[in-house]
Amino acid sequence: MSEVDRIRWHCRRGLLELDIVLARFLDRHLDDLDRIEREAFKSLLMHSDNDLWDMISGRAEPPPEGVEAGVLELLRNV
Amino acid sequence: MAIAIRKFDAVIVGAGGAGMRAALQLAEAGFKVAVVSKVFPTRSHTVAAQGGIGAALGNMGEDSWLWHMYDTIKGSDYLGDQDAIEFMCRMAPQVVLELEHFGMPFDRNDNGTVYQRPFGGHSQNFGERPVQRSCCAADRTGHAMLHTLYQRNVRANTHFFVEWMALDLVRDAAGHVLGVTALEMETGEIYLMQARATLFATGGAGRIFAASTNAFINTGDGLGMAARAGIPLEDMEFWQFHPTGVAGAGVLITEGVRGEGGYLLNRNGERFMERYAPTMKDLASRDVVSRAMATEIKEGRGCGPEADHVLLKLDHLGVEVVEKRLPGIREIARKFANVDPVKQPIPVVPTAHYQMGGIPTNYHGEVVAPRSGNPEAVVPGFYAAGECACASVHGANRLGTNSLTDLLVFGKASGERMAQFLRENPEHRDLPSDAADRTLMRLDRLESQRNGESVHQVGADMRRTMQAHCGVFRFPDLLVEGVRKILEIAERAQRTEIKDHSKVFNTARTEALELDNLIEVARATMISAEARKESRGAHDREDFAKRDDENWLKHTLWFKDDDRLEYKPVHLKPLTAATFEPKVRTY
Secondary structure, eight states: OOOHHHHHTTTTTHHHHHHHHHHHHHHGGGGGOOHHHHHHHHHTTTTOHHHHHHHTTTTOOOOOOOOHHOOOOOOOOO | OOOEEEEEEEEOOOOHHHHHHHEEEEHHHHHHHEEEEOOOGGSSSSGGOOOOOOOOOTTTTTTHHHHHHHHHHHHTOOOHHHHHHOOOOOOOOOHHHHHHHHHHHOOBOOSSSSSEEEEEHHHHHHEEEEEEEEEEEETTTHHHHHHHHHHHHHHHHOEEEEEEEEEEEEEETTEEEEEEEEETTTTTEEEEEEEEEEEEEEOOGGGSSSSHHHOTTTTTTHHHHHTTTTTOOOOTTOEEEEEEETTTTBBBTTTTTHTTOEEEEOTHHHHHHHHHHHGGGGOOOOHHHHHHHHHHHHHHHTTTTTTTTTEOOOOGGGHHHHHSSSTTHHHHIIIIIIOOTTTTTTEEEEEEEEEEEEEETTTEEEEEEEEEEEEEEEEEEEEEGGGGGEEETTHHHSTHHHHHHHHHHHHHHHHHHHHHHHHHOOSSSOOOTTTHHHHHHHHHHHOOOOOOOEHHHHHHHHHHHHHSSSSSOHHHHHHHHHHHHHHHHHHHTTTEEEEESSSSTTTHHHHHHHHHHHHHHHHHHHHHHHHHHHSSBBOOOOOOOSOOOHHEEEEEETTTGGGGGEEEEEEOOOSSOOOOOOOOOOO
């Protein structure tokens, strides 16, 4: 439980756009992620606010690959 | 219950631009500095600042701090303190160059100097013609500033306490400030962060409104802590709004949409701006558009089931224009309003953006409060800077780019003043035996509350009430009713209950503690706004449409105790320049 709570707090950001998108993601997808996807989500959260927002809005070059790309796809569509 | 004590020379609450600039000043002078922050420093809300830093460097043509000062005072609708404004405008070029030397990646001219962008409200020669004064790092000025200051602080051995939330100010019987209590989120433990000097740099409290551009962390923690400790809050009726934020989300829709031909509709499908501004229509100035929107909503012509917003129509522009001239708008509308703007209108509402008021300080960043007949007696050991503070350089309305100027100048100035205070006061004062009592009682009340109120529900009611009763355009009947409602909600906020009692990263507890701070700001705002019977800057009343210098050229002070209001004079005398006398404001 405490890991989920920690992830929830790490979704509090400096940009409102991210706060909103990440809150939706937590509601809709967090419980369904497997262990590998959850790790990928955690590593996406390590990015700085502007970089993460660029990824979510499709402006980041190059886009991430592998599991992160899959989780990012979920984030882009919440 | 005994709690652990950690001892520092200085404690700074908040790790945005102001807090980190002050921390750097102290750490580089060799002091032991703790910075307490709810989130990782580079995720502070300063990251959202794109507009740049206003400073009269004169790199793009002739400029002077005196012209910047004039623009700031005029922008403030003459409520700004002219000594503090002169100080800020004179210091601005220096703090920008220092930041450059710290490694800030400013945009540059071909000759290597810092490039400066044009920005509304900045002029040459006292309003004669526009001047380029804004220093930027692409559209990531706030982001670059945070990274630059964070790196520099790490090098200077500043102690960061990340994911810690400050809970209450600690004062002794003589009123000296001796530090804060704080919650370590990872363990749920409470500490007393003892310090000889304490700075609040906790940012604004835009989350008191239902429509706000502020990040979720902007809960006015410093203002709530100050109010509970008996410090008044200054000029809280003044909030800057943006006319078109996405209803229910707060994300801004650029004014360029109306520039390209988009227009606003009420629930009857009427293009209502034609009634309010027959010539300029939807391209009238921000305040005219905001006022019209608020009037339509108040008179029942708002859209949606709650009739609480209006619609921004741009489907007639065609896909090509929208995609080419308004990049990103389609995506923002889809993501945050769930509409495709080339087919459907976007629900929009005037949205709170910046808090001009705050914890009263002088231009050294020292917190001041009335004592024995002096309206501005220094509170020993206590400092504030950035959006949470009221120096007051923004007065009734902030000039664009001055938020970053403010946090650099007053972050540095307060750091310097704290260093001087630390040299003059080498010993920690004794902690009173009840130092942590307020915090422990608050936490104990929250843990033991049964049959209480939901934090979520009380918060939602507060935000809705502030939006409907104390928004961008203010009506006397709504303000009076708003005061009654917000006091009722404040009562309910004292009985909040949480279901989750775990220790580790308990976000339910954190949000309950944040609501304790928000509600103080909401009360201060509503009560100060109801009392000010004039329109000035961002405080715009239907019943008193004009500025009234005879009766209201003064700062409001709200005290939590009995919701008492006092007033204090505006500093009309600058440090060296001649006074800028209040004039009618036209652009």
